[in-house]
Amino acid sequence: MPQHIDRLVRKLESIGDLGAEDRRVIEQLPLRLRELPAGADAASQGQRPSASCLLLDGFMHRYKVVGNGGRQILALHTPGDIPDLMSVFLPVMDHSLAATVDCKVAFVEHRDIHDAIRQSRRLGELMWRDTLIDGAIFREWLTSMGRQPAANHLAHLICELFLRLQAVGLAVGNSCTLPLTQQVIADALGLSQVHTDRSLQILKARGFIEFEQNRLTVLDWDRMAAFAEFDPIYLHFKNAAYGRPCGRAE
Amino acid sequence: MPQHIDRLVRKLESIGDLGAEDRRVIEQLPLRLRELPAGADAASQGQRPSASCLLLDGFMHRYKVVGNGGRQILALHTPGDIPDLMSVFLPVMDHSLAATVDCKVAFVEHRDIHDAIRQSRRLGELMWRDTLIDGAIFREWLTSMGRQPAANHLAHLICELFLRLQAVGLAVGNSCTLPLTQQVIADALGLSQVHTDRSLQILKARGFIEFEQNRLTVLDWDRMAAFAEFDPIYLHFKNAAYGRPCGRAE
DNA sequence: CGTATCCTTGAAGGACTTCAAATGTTGTGG
């Protein structure tokens, strides 16, 4: 199997089942490989892209900009994701997609995605399911943003990112690479960078996490998940084996 | 055409095209008609419903409850919507669906929806598109919630609801029935009821709206839309004719 | 080694919450 497609297959298999035939259809998708420098847009609000973007390596985010210059980050994406899959059926982008750090991506023409869906009903349904999970994550973010204090909301985001990275094999034991600045996290949480810093300090002081040099280590999953009121049901993983990456810190 | 299905057809035609054949498939969907009293759940978090709920008359909302007893409303639904369409491919409900006021609904078995999608590719794609627009609305709410002050956020919600009601023929001129209490609006905005009241007063004082006895009248769409930074692109209507229901108040 | 970026800290101010009570509205039975 081509190395590039491996993460996509792994991602899809974390949320549903693929047959040999479906995998073959995926492997035959024509890809346009690209490198995106940090900060570059892969798609911009108002555009009508003819292709979607498969993230192979790095982190991406989707965002909107508001009148006063503020930025709201809507989603954070990990390798294996197709962040703008929705543009296959929603041709006009209502937000932008950007590389959070230097990224490797592959563009897939909408035409080819249509063909793939036509060849494999199951693959089409799995892609639909993927976009539905995308929506489920928005709902969870809305809830945390509307009804949770900053530190709990931050803890919730960290729980989610850790599980999603684990699902595609990017978490080793209780730690993972997480190259997000406080400003990026702040824009995802709807907070200021200053308050994000203070919230991070709370999580560190409580012994939930270490987070330095872009490396996140979860020291006490259970207490952090309780603090965040984190329930992974909304990620709709195929097997609920995820959700307990490590025990208490000794 | 059966009266019940009319609003669904109208809703779908506001976001895409239906052929005669697609309409026939819709009309033949077996429906279980029900009346739901205000406050009743049509589906609850954790459940695995075997049917989805088509709203025929009234208002519904989707929500999550958090630990301290707070409620976050994730979406407000108008007649013609299938609020839990996603449960066709996400079998476990990650949130609850309830009647905001007394409602008429029709339950449609997932099995029958699957059959309909198999009979009409176009209908399947339109339903996928509908769930994608559902997600687009979450993104917009996330942005307003994270980066807009309360009054602007409230104005944004009112703009959205008015256009969506207009799209299914439930707004006459510049006014519509909107039977939402301040508590419901507050839970949708992530605010307290008290602050929601004060924000409503701002919109009234500025001459943007009247809102009394469950009747909303838009007095100055242009200034309110500007205040809210409202751009209807995210609703992905088929024709962009919507978005200007009335001129300035004289 | 200097520059740019990111993180940390303090202090003042603002937006929103909570609590509590008064006022208004709706529906129901006498």
Place this chain on the structure above:
DNA sequence: CCACAACATTTGAAGTCCTTCAAGGATACG
């Protein structure tokens, strides 16, 4: 048609969480 109960809205006042502004300290990179 009035009285009453239940519910919804309005108002005031005190307190909290978060923001903004501003400056200093780290860390990375050419």
